Amino acid sequence: MVHLFTSGFSEAGTEEGKQLENELCSLxxxxxxRILGPNSAGIYCPKAGLTTRTDFAKESGSVALIAQSGGNxxxxxxxxxxxxxxxxxxxxxxxxxxINETELLEYLAADPDTRVIxxxxxxVKNGKLFVQVLREAAKIKPVVVLKGGITESGARAxxxxxxxxxxxxxxxxxxxRQAGAIRxxxxxxxxxxxxxFSYMPLPRGRKTSILGVGGGATVxxxxxxxxxxxxxxxxxxxxxxxxxxxxxxxxxxxxxNPMDLSLEAWDAGFYQVLSILAEYDAVDLTMVHIPLGLAxxxxxxxxxxxxxxxxxxxxxxxxxxxPVILVLHLPSFGEDYExxxxxxxxxxxxxxxxxHSIGNAARAVDRFLSYHExxxxxxxx
Amino acid sequence: MVHLFTSGFSEAGTEEGKQLENELCSLxxxxxxRILGPNSAGIYCPKAGLTTRTDFAKESGSVALIAQSGGNxxxxxxxxxxxxxxxxxxxxxxxxxxINETELLEYLAADPDTRVIxxxxxxVKNGKLFVQVLREAAKIKPVVVLKGGITESGARAxxxxxxxxxxxxxxxxxxxRQAGAIRxxxxxxxxxxxxxFSYMPLPRGRKTSILGVGGGATVxxxxxxxxxxxxxxxxxxxxxxxxxxxxxxxxxxxxxNPMDLSLEAWDAGFYQVLSILAEYDAVDLTMVHIPLGLAxxxxxxxxxxxxxxxxxxxxxxxxxxxPVILVLHLPSFGEDYExxxxxxxxxxxxxxxxxHSIGNAARAVDRFLSYHExxxxxxxx
Numbered sequence: 001m002v003h004l005f006t007s008g009f010s011e012a013g014t015e016e017g018k019q020l021e022n023e024l025c026s027l028x029x030x031x032x033x034r035i036l037g038p039n040s041a042g043i044y045c046p047k048a049g050l051t052t053r054t055d056f057a058k059e060s061g062s063v064a065l066i067a068q069s070g071g072n073x074x075x076x077x078x079x080x081x082x083x084x085x086x087x088x089x090x091x092x093x094x095x096x097x098x099i100n101e102t103e104l105l106e107y108l109a110a111d112p113d114t115r116v117i118x119x120x121x122x123x124v125k126n127g128k129l130f131v132q133v134l135r136e137a138a139k140i141k142p143v144v145v146l147k148g149g150i151t152e153s154g155a156r157a158x159x160x161x162x163x164x165x166x167x168x169x170x171x172x173x174x175x176x177r178q179a180g181a182i183r184x185x186x187x188x189x190x191x192x193x194x195x196x197f198s199y200m201p202l203p204r205g206r207k208t209s210i211l212g213v214g215g216g217a218t219v220x221x222x223x224x225x226x227x228x229x230x231x232x233x234x235x236x237x238x239x240x241x242x243x244x245x246x247x248x249x250x251x252x253x254x255x256x257n258p259m260d261l262s263l264e265a266w267d268a269g270f271y272q273v274l275s276i277l278a279e280y281d282a283v284d285l286t287m288v289h290i291p292l293g294l295a296x297x298x299x300x301x302x303x304x305x306x307x308x309x310x311x312x313x314x315x316x317x318x319x320x321x322x323p324v325i326l327v328l329h330l331p332s333f334g335e336d337y338e339x340x341x342x343x344x345x346x347x348x349x350x351x352x353x354x355x356h357s358i359g360n361a362a363r364a365v366d367r368f369l370s371y372h373e374x375x376x377x378x379x380x381x
Numbered sequence: 382m383v384h385l386f387t388s389g390f391s392e393a394g395t396e397e398g399k400q401l402e403n404e405l406c407s408l409x410x411x412x413x414x415r416i417l418g419p420n421s422a423g424i425y426c427p428k429a430g431l432t433t434r435t436d437f438a439k440e441s442g443s444v445a446l447i448a449q450s451g452g453n454x455x456x457x458x459x460x461x462x463x464x465x466x467x468x469x470x471x472x473x474x475x476x477x478x479x480i481n482e483t484e485l486l487e488y489l490a491a492d493p494d495t496r497v498i499x500x501x502x503x504x505v506k507n508g509k510l511f512v513q514v515l516r517e518a519a520k521i522k523p524v525v526v527l528k529g530g531i532t533e534s535g536a537r538a539x540x541x542x543x544x545x546x547x548x549x550x551x552x553x554x555x556x557x558r559q560a561g562a563i564r565x566x567x568x569x570x571x572x573x574x575x576x577x578f579s580y581m582p583l584p585r586g587r588k589t590s591i592l593g594v595g596g597g598a599t600v601x602x603x604x605x606x607x608x609x610x611x612x613x614x615x616x617x618x619x620x621x622x623x624x625x626x627x628x629x630x631x632x633x634x635x636x637x638n639p640m641d642l643s644l645e646a647w648d649a650g651f652y653q654v655l656s657i658l659a660e661y662d663a664v665d666l667t668m669v670h671i672p673l674g675l676a677x678x679x680x681x682x683x684x685x686x687x688x689x690x691x692x693x694x695x696x697x698x699x700x701x702x703x704p705v706i707l708v709l710h711l712p713s714f715g716e717d718y719e720x721x722x723x724x725x726x727x728x729x730x731x732x733x734x735x736x737h738s739i740g741n742a743a744r745a746v747d748r749f750l751s752y753h754e755x756x757x758x759x760x761x762x
Contacts, residue, residue, distance in 0.1 A: 069597020122600060148600040151607035153639075156615070160635040161596040186601070186740075215542040216450020219503060219529040220567070226532035234537070254541040258534075330711045337718055359567075 001099075002028070004037035010095050010163035011039055018163075021097050028098060039162060040094035041070025044077055044087060047113065052092075053077075061086020062115035063194045064108045066101055068093060068122045068162050069148070076118065076187060084348025085194040088113040095163050102130045109137035116197040117143045118190050123155075123164025131179055138180035139378075142371055144193040145181045147172050180374060182367050192355060192364040199353040201323045202372055203285040203365070206231045209277050210258035212289035212327075218258045221289055221358045228362035229370075232257055233282045242276050257283075261309075270312040278320035285365070288313055289327035289358055299335045310343055314350045325353045327361050382480075383409070385418035391476050391544035392420055399544075402478050409479055420543060421475035422451025425458055425468060428494065433473075434458075442467020443496035444575045445489045447482055449474060449503045449543050450529070456568060457499065465729025466575040469494040476544050483511045490518035497578040498524045499571050504536075504545025512560055519561035520759075523752055525574040526562045528553050561755060563748050573736060573745040580734040582704045583753055584666040584746070587612045590658050591639035593670035593708075599639045602670055602739045609743035610751075613638055614663045623657050638664075642690075651693040659701035666746070669694055670708035670739055680716045691724055695731045706734045708742050 009021040021038065028035045036043065042052035047060045056077050063085050067073035073092035080087065088111065091104055101121055108114050117137065124130040137143050149158030150169045158164055176183045184190050208230045210221050222232050235243075235257045244255055254260035261270070277283050290306060316324050326347055328340050347354045355361035390402040402419065409416045417424065423433035428441045437458050444466050448454035454473035461468065469492065472485055482502055489495050498518065505511040518524050530539030531550045539545055557564045565571050589611045591602050603613050616624075616638045625636055635641035642651070658664050671687060697705050707728055709721050728735045736742035 069600070071595030072597035120597060148597060148604065151604050153607050153613035154600055154604035157600045157603045157635065157639045160637055161600055161641070214452030216448070216453035216501060216529060219450070219535055219538045219542055222538045223529065223532050223535035226534050232534035254538065256541055258538045
């Protein structure tokens with residue numbers, strides 16, 4: 001196989017570029033040689049010790065990525081690693097002059113090292129075959145697709161980028177839905193799905209209890225979760241009473257679902273609240289969110305409270321039967337930054353799914369559940 | 382005026398809480414005393430040296446904030462300052478037992494120190510009067526509203542938080558639109574609008590040229606801008622040629638709109654590209670985006686390239702007739718973090734609007750233009 005990093009072929013939009021690419025392909029066909037690219041940033045396969053960048057993780061995992069863009073390939077592998085997503089294989093396939101998304105998809109569907117496939121696609125040349133292969137792949141393992149170039153101007157950009165015909169939003173939306181792929185709309189959402197499939201135990205349903213710091217943040221968190229398709233059920237009087245008994249002081253907290261945590265208000269460990277919720281039938285999973293930069297403390301004091309919260313979340317994840325996920329907002333200021341990076345690492349080492357916004361967390365859980373519901377419907381049907 | 386920080390009144394949902402709040406109000410009325418709160422985090426007025434937190438900025442500005450949530454008030458003031466938004470007044474009004482959102486809005490509409498009003502509202506008691514006052518305020522200056530509790534569960538949370546009846550999504554959507562308010566859906570978008578009104582010169586229209594690093598990032602940026610209501614026009618052959626002449630090497634860049642910058646590819650300054658675009662009739666504004674963690678360099682080398690880019694953007698903002706805005710993604714890893722913080726400060730000191738995602742930047746520009754179009758229609762009509 002020859003890997004062509006260089007650009008200046010069909011994506012340049014010139015006759016010369018197209019002709020060069022065609023010549024390249026026919027030369028390769030004659031000699032039985034395969035071509036990756038041109039305009040490709042290469043292959044990453046940590047198990048085989050193969051990488052295009054020294055800063056990619058050496059650790060192997062079970063997530064595969066195919067990306068038509070080299071930049072998005074690099075970003076997803078690096079950013080994924082920081083969020084605990086480890087890769088089996090990742091391929092930047094560029095102009096797809098010879099090896100293309102369809103062939104790669106077919107290969108990864110059968111690859112025993114790959115449990116989840118992520119794809120960033122700008123366009124395909126043989127739509128019918130692509131749909132067939134995608135449908136088969138999606139039957140075997142989750143395939144998460146980010147389609148670039150869904151607007152007219154975006155499609156024009158895609159044509160200049162990788163020389164493809166991008167197709168319309170409506171066509172792609174139908175195509176991906178019918179093939180059973182999971183559609184996302186940003187690189188962050190693509191990585192969110194990898195985090196979810198890598199770490200999240202399957203909840204029994206959408207009924208979510210929300211626990212966080214700050215009354216207004218709690219109200220907005222509830223809107224975001226409900227808006228993304230989760231259910232935020234009321235807690236029964238009995239459960240509210242049981243939790244209430246753990247409180248040192250009652251005012252300034254919202255005791256219910258959502259719950260506004262005032263960390264100082266808890267006499268007993270926060271773990272106990274999570275364990276009461278885990279026993280409770282009307283709750284399928286718990287989302288804990290920490291909005292940063294809010295508490296009226298010096299960072300060091302605040303960070304100690306959060307350290308405690310984090311320990312309790314890790315304990316709950318290890319010992320309780322229901323999923324707990326964590327939302328850590330990325331702060332736009334320095335004081336909480338190191339804490340966040342460290343907390344994120346602690347979480348993925350403990351196997352807890354971490355997201356950077358409540359909306360993104362809720363959408364990921366919703367897509368995760370929808371995927372499993374479809375699978376179940378397929379088995380039953 | 383008495384400011385009541387304490388909670389445990391109507392928001393507690395108990396008869397006792399409601400009664401206490403009523404007693405408080407009638408006592409106040411008898412003595413001619415006004416009450417802010419209860420459940421309020423206070424007032425911030427840097428001009429008068431009045432603050433509830435030592436970490437709020439001492440500098441005055443022209444943005445006012447009313448927030449029903451103390452946490453959201455604190456977050457918006459602190460985060461706003463980091464993004465260059467300085468406040469005339471900010472008020473956390475809590476349960477609004479006496480002083481309420483309507484009265485505050487009326488006051489701020491007439492306040493000569495306030496040019497823009499931001500509002501986080503969970504619910505109002507006298508809807509009719511509120512709409513009247515909001516409509517009058519919105520005629521005088523931009524009023525940006527984030528409504529918390531728009532879903533059924535969110536409304537339940539709002540009732541526990543500040544004791545309000547939150548009202549339905551449909552009612553609020555109509556109400557805000559008809560009153561001429563600018564509606565946003567997150568605290569980040571609320572601050573984005575303050576940044577936009579504080580810094581952005583009014584573009585002549587929606588025609589945006591997009592310049593950034595990375596082909597895939599460029600494709601997604603175009604989808605995000607078009608999806609948010611901006612127009613990404615083609616560049617004429619003449620303009621493409623003029624810009625092309627500034628290029629050292631041609632391949633690996635997308636020369637058009639969107640444009641994929643490869644910083645090493647430019648022989649002349651990046652400023653010259655921006656100045657060609659500023660002269661060009663078919664472009665109303667330029668968005669420059671830097672997706673972090675992409676370039677195949679050590680951070681220090683990468684940061685020098687970005688420093689250069691930043692200098693050129695600052696120069697373009699100072700010298701050219703059309704708006705330039707900048708998108709700096711918040712990285713989820715440390716190496717680029719200090720650079721971002723510093724770049725953000727340089728930008729707001731130079732008066733350049735900075736956003737943290739392309740979607741958010743595009744939505745802010747779209748809302749900014751829609752606001753001015755409505756004003757113009759109002760004057761004409």
